[in-house]
Every structure is written in C-alpha cells, then in structure tokens.
Amino acid sequence: NAGVTQTPKFQVLKTGQSMTLQCAQDMNHNSMYWYRQDPGMGLRLIYYSASEGTTDKGEVPNGYNVSRLNKREFSLRLESAAPSQTSVYFCASRWTLNTEAFFGQGTRLTVV
Amino acid sequence: DQQVKQNSPSLSVQEGRISILNCDYTNSMFDYFLWYKKYPAEGPTFLISISSIKDKNEDGRFTVFLNKSAKHLSLHIVPSQPGDSAVYFCADVGGGSQGNLIFGKGTKLSVKP
Numbered sequence: 335n336a337g338v339t340q341t342p343k344f345q346v347l348k349t350g351q352s353m354t355l356q357c358a359q360d361m362n363h364n365s366m367y368w369y370r371q372d373p374g375m376g377l378r379l380i381y382y383s384a385s386e387g388t389t390d391k392g393e394v395p396n397g398y399n400v401s402r403l404n405k406r407e408f409s410l411r412l413e414s415a416a417p418s419q420t421s422v423y424f425c426a427s428r429w430t431l432n433t434e435a436f437f438g439q440g441t442r443l444t445v446v
Numbered sequence: 447d448q449q450v451k452q453n454s455p456s457l458s459v460q461e462g463r464i465s466i467l468n469c470d471y472t473n474s475m476f477d478y479f480l481w482y483k484k485y486p487a488e489g490p491t492f493l494i495s496i497s498s499i500k501d502k503n504e505d506g507r508f509t510v511f512l513n514k515s516a517k518h519l520s521l522h523i524v525p526s527q528p529g530d531s532a533v534y535f536c537a538d539v540g541g542g543s544q545g546n547l548i549f550g551k552g553t554k555l556s557v558k559p
Contacts, residue, residue: 338489367547374455376551377490377535392546424489428547432476432539435547437489 336360340425340438347415347445355410355441357425365428366408367392367435368400370421377424383408384431415445449473450538452550460558465523467534467553475540477514481521482535484552490535494521526557 341356359366364385369377379392383402397419399411408427412419422442428435451470459465471479477498482490496503496510496519503510509522523530536550 369549374551376452377549379546379548382546426547432478434480434492434495434539436492437482439489440487 338425338427338436338438340423340441342441343439345441345443347412347443349416349445351415352411352413353415354412355423355425355443356407357409357438358407359425359427359436360406361427361429361436362405363427363429363436364405365430365435366402367426367428368398368408368410369424369426370394371424371440372421380410380423415443417445419443420445449548450536450550452536452553454553455551456554456556458556458558459526461528462525465521465526465530465555465557467521467523467536467555469519469521469536469550471517471519471536471538474517474538477512478539479510479512479519480537480539480547481508481510482537482549484533484535493534495539523555526555528557528559531555531557 338359367382368380378394381400383389386405389400401409422440424440425438426435480495481493483493484490494505494508496512512519533552533554535552538548
C-alpha cells in the first residue's frame with residue numbers, strides 16, 4: 335500500500351520555467367491538498383480538492399494552478415517559477431472533512 | 447488571522463521527563479484536532495487526535511488534552527525519548543470558513559539524552 339506518492343522528490347528550476355508536481359493516492363480518498371512548508375511558517379494550504387471535479391484556493395494560491403485529474407491524482411503547476419516559490423511541497427489526502435490526512439514524502443523545489 | 451497558533455517555536459527537554467506542547471485555536475468548525483510529527487526530509491505523520499466529545503485522549507506515551515472553553519489543546523509526551531525529537535504540528539480538521547485542514551507553525555522538540 336503506497337499511500338500518497340509525490341514526484342519528483344527534488345527539482346531545481348530557473349526563474350520563469352514551468353513545471354508540474356504530481357501526486358497520487360491509492361486510499362480512495364475524496365479530498366486532496368497541496369501545502370508548502372517554509373521555515374518558521376508551518377504548513378500553508380495552497381489549493382485543495384474537496385472531491386473529484388472540484389478545486390478551490392487555499393491560503394497562498396498565487397502563482398499556482400491545480401488539476402484534479404481523477405479521484406487518485408491531484409497535480410500542482412507552476413506556470414512561471416519565481417524564487418519565492420522555493421519551498422518544500424507536500425500533497426495530502428483524506429477520506430472526508432472530519433478525518434486525518436495522510437501525507438506524501440514531499441518535493442523539495444529550488445528556484446534560482 | 448492565524449487560526450491555529452503554536453506559540454513556542456522550540457522546546458528542549460531531558461530524556462525521561464515530560465514534554466508539553468501547546469496549541470491555541472479560533473473558528474473551528476468541528477472542534478476536532480490532530481497532532482502530526484515530522485522528521486527532516488519526511489512527510490508529516492499522524493500521531494493522535496482529540497474530538498469535542500472528549501477532553502482527553504491517550505495513546506501509549508502520548509496524551510492530548512482539549513479545553514474547549516479556553517480554545518486550547520496540549521500534547522503531553524511521557525516519558526520523552528530521544529527518538530521523539532521532531533517538529534510537532536497541531537492541526538484543526540475543520541478550520542476556517544471552508545473546513546480545511548489548517549496547521550499551526552509547529553514546535554521543534556529536542557529530547558536530550
């Protein structure tokens with residue numbers, strides 16, 4: 335049982351480049367989330383998908399887009415990367431609103 | 447406005463002693479909270495939860511207390527072990543206007559042998 339799988343684990347981008355972070359879960363969870371973790375800032379919600387076919391902005395959505403491709407997959411896209419997007423990105427999923435979430439191992443992104 | 451607050455960025459305790467990590471909250475939809483533990487270069491892992499129907503939940507060395515009137519919860523680790531050294535996040539299962547999983551900034555616990 336893989337749980338939540340994120341790819342890639344590491345990435346270095348130049349300013350202005352684009353990329354997509356992939357996330358897949360095999361727990362049949364309805365809700366999926368993208369967070370970023372920065373020193374001293376905790377985990378901040380970027381975008382979420384409460385169920386297949388829906389996506390909504392979280393606390394820090396600027397510069398990002400998401401796609402809920404199907405129930406399993408939720409991708410995060412940076413259209414034009416900026417140094418301020420250097421961070422560790424975590425994908426998470428949970429069954430429903432009042433349950434715990436399971437996290438992937440994270441993607442460490444550096445924008446130079 | 448920060449909805450989940452962990453006011454202590456770090457905590458250092460001696461092995462065998464009690465560790466107490468604190469969390470304050472506002473605007474919770476369910477009064478249902480989670481604690482996560484995070485080691486460097488790994489994703490957060492779920493540790494223990496507390497719901498509004500209880501004021502205490504125990505799991506081995508870990509106990510979480512909830513004071514709804516004070517909007518405060520705390521995680522107690524007894525006895526603390528060096529392997530407990532990690533960042534601990536408090537999370538509101540239904541935080542904000544949309545019931546999202548909202549995290550505090552975390553507390554880095556160091557347990558010294």
